[in-house]
Amino acid sequence: MSPGPGAARPARPRATVKMVAEAAGVSTATVSYVLSGRAGGSAGVAPATEARVRQAVRELRYRPNRSARAMRTGRTGLALLSLHMMSDPWSLAVSEAVAAAARADAAAGDGAGDGADVVPLLLADGDWFDAVQRQDSDVVYLDGVRDDATDRERLAELVEQGRRLVVFSETLRPAGFDVVRSRAVPGCRLAVAHLLDRHDDVACLAAAGLVGAPGPTRFTAWTDGLAGRGLPVRDDRVATYETSQASAFAGALALLDRPDPPSAVYATTDFAAIAAIGAAHRLGLRVPDDVAVVGVGNTPDGEVSAPPLTSVGPRDFFARQARIVLDVARDGVRGDGRVHEFDWSLVERESSGRRPGGPGHHDQHLTGADPAPVADDPTGGPGRTDTRTEH
Numbered sequence: 001m002s003p004g005p006g007a008a009r010p011a012r013p014r015a016t017v018k019m020v021a022e023a024a025g026v027s028t029a030t031v032s033y034v035l036s037g038r039a040g041g042s043a044g045v046a047p048a049t050e051a052r053v054r055q056a057v058r059e060l061r062y063r064p065n066r067s068a069r070a071m072r073t074g075r076t077g078l079a080l081l082s083l084h085m086m087s088d089p090w091s092l093a094v095s096e097a098v099a100a101a102a103r104a105d106a107a108a109g110d111g112a113g114d115g116a117d118v119v120p121l122l123l124a125d126g127d128w129f130d131a132v133q134r135q136d137s138d139v140v141y142l143d144g145v146r147d148d149a150t151d152r153e154r155l156a157e158l159v160e161q162g163r164r165l166v167v168f169s170e171t172l173r174p175a176g177f178d179v180v181r182s183r184a185v186p187g188c189r190l191a192v193a194h195l196l197d198r199h200d201d202v203a204c205l206a207a208a209g210l211v212g213a214p215g216p217t218r219f220t221a222w223t224d225g226l227a228g229r230g231l232p233v234r235d236d237r238v239a240t241y242e243t244s245q246a247s248a249f250a251g252a253l254a255l256l257d258r259p260d261p262p263s264a265v266y267a268t269t270d271f272a273a274i275a276a277i278g279a280a281h282r283l284g285l286r287v288p289d290d291v292a293v294v295g296v297g298n299t300p301d302g303e304v305s306a307p308p309l310t311s312v313g314p315r316d317f318f319a320r321q322a323r324i325v326l327d328v329a330r331d332g333v334r335g336d337g338r339v340h341e342f343d344w345s346l347v348e349r350e351s352s353g354r355r356p357g358g359p360g361h362h363d364q365h366l367t368g369a370d371p372a373p374v375a376d377d378p379t380g381g382p383g384r385t386d387t388r389t390e391h
Helices: 016-022 028-035 047-060 066-073 091-109 127-133 148-159 185-196 218-228 246-254 270-282 319-333
Strands: 078-083 119-124 137-142 165-168 178-181 202-207 238-241 264-267 292-296 310-313 337-343 343-349
Touching: 016 028, 016 047, 016 310, 028 246, 047 292, 078 091, 078 127, 091 119, 091 270, 091 319, 127 137, 137 319, 148 165, 165 246, 165 319, 178 319, 185 202, 185 218, 185 264, 185 292, 185 310, 202 246, 202 270, 238 246, 246 264, 246 270, 246 310, 264 270, 264 343, 270 292, 270 310
Parallel strands: 078 119, 078 137, 137 165, 165 178, 178 337, 202 238, 202 264, 264 292, 292 310
Antiparallel strands: 310 343
């Protein structure tokens, strides 16, 4: 008897390894072997048998039981991503890249792999140390760690517990964890120079924690750039923002909604630069004809802004970093850990005046570390608004 209109349909029973084995006409051991990702190309399982198992997995919509797998293999299938501000394009790009890479790994086994699939779990804001301790995972990615005694002790405790860590930091050194390093200040100097080559009235939209902070920082890249051209640093050409889109938008309005607006805006993140473009549109200013805008981070959101945003940052950063995270999830940290360096370059797009169809990258490219010490800068990842370390 079928259920009447509006009646709840009985839940479809969750597929099990035994059900897959029966559908494929094989043993449960064979199913487990195929789902482990070891079957392809080995003499243990014939290709035709493997194909039947994977077909049964698709038809039954089988999904591995992560709790059972964790007990059996010691793997949870989870990648914890501790991201300071989830509305920031940089955070979104980090999480989307890890998710895309994990899906690609799973697809290599037709989506049925029991050993390759990793699901990102986002930890936004809050105390990253407490959150990580509460949730087991195969890897933890941290983007808001300070290089101070307290956070170094926290990292050491997690390493002692056997946690696999990837830490985004300008200054931390590996100590049982991997470090992703992407030095922003040299790239920021490229951004400022790019604008000063075309304009003599360049304003700065800066994260609040940068103004007055010891340098070199993303903000001093602007003040030093002006000084190097013999131009004054005017108070009315500086606006700051906090950690919200509304704050960045308000800061941009403060710079642009005046009788004598600047002809260009250097923003210390892509997040703020996109807000500046929006503020210009609100005021009826054309970008780049009335005001040019350059950001920091080379985030995917900048590529699709209107107009596309000129920015500085590492190329293919998010996909390459995602690969690092998933490799550590699978293989663990090698020895005391490694530093993964990312070089920066200027990516010239329409927001600073490049004509459509012109070259997509400026000819300036940075390789290696900043020759000057870089201060602990609270602007976060390449396109970040406000995290605890400069990326």
